[in-house]
Amino acid sequence: EIVLTQSPGTLSLSPGDRATLSCRASQSIASGHLAWYQKKLGQPPRLLIFDASSRATGIPDRFSGSGSGTDFTLTVSRLEPDDFAVYYCQQYANSPPYTFGQGTKLEIK
Amino acid sequence: QVQLVQSGAEVKKPGSSVKVSCKSSGDTFSSYAISWVRQAPGQGLEWMGGIIPIFGTPNYAQKFQGRVTITADEAASTAYMELSGLRSEDTAVYFCSRDMFRGLYYNCALDVWGQGTTVTVSS
Numbered sequence: 001e002i003v004l005t006q007s008p009g010t011l012s013l014s015p016g017d018r019a020t021l022s023c024r025a026s027q028s029i030a031s032g033h034l035a036w037y038q039k040k041l042g043q044p045p046r047l048l049i050f051d052a053s054s055r056a057t058g059i060p061d062r063f064s065g066s067g068s069g070t071d072f073t074l075t076v077s078r079l080e081p082d083d084f085a086v087y088y089c090q091q092y093a094n095s096p097p098y099t100f101g102q103g104t105k106l107e108i109k
Numbered sequence: 110q111v112q113l114v115q116s117g118a119e120v121k122k123p124g125s126s127v128k129v130s131c132k133s134s135g136d137t138f139s140s141y142a143i144s145w146v147r148q149a150p151g152q153g154l155e156w157m158g159g160i161i162p163i164f165g166t167p168n169y170a171q172k173f174q175g176r177v178t179i180t181a182d183e184a185a186s187t188a189y190m191e192l193s194g195l196r197s198e199d200t201a202v203y204f205c206s207r208d209m210f211r212g213l214y215y216n217c218a219l220d221v222w223g224q225g226t227t228v229t230v231s232s
Contacts, residue, residue, distance in 0.1 A: 047220045
């Protein structure tokens, strides 16, 4: 089973800043089969990025994903107030089972 | 646009079982894998298992083997997740979700999610 480790655990930034979130896998993820989700309290997860770098429908271009192998990054440029949430990475290269990272909380500084 | 609508909140006693439903509003229900993911209070997302309705074959995370049963009713476009032997640690929000692409069966992201069902286990 592939284990995903996200860092940092919490990221404190201000609106307008740039956020860089990391997701490291315990083994190489084939074909960049990694997704990023945004999770807010009381809401289901929202798919942001799939296949490491493709934006899901309706996701603004402030969100971008990159990486390959074992190291992946989600970047949010020009943070807006609505972007402060918890972000999870998920792999689907060696699934089932799907595995998720433990999450990065993006909070307002 | 496809929607997944889940059944309502449940309060259960320790040792009992709970069954949560997930109804798809769109067609082509059978050709997508449906997964169940839970989030306990203050914790992250955890995949429990899934099913491909057209085949009827479930897959379970090792952690839940023996306690979870996932089924699907193609005629009703509905998937079900039953968890038995409930304990306080099973208190969580349970989500159903659907593969992003038809026919890829667990080899793609999850783009459609139910609204979540809160299950509280308390004596």
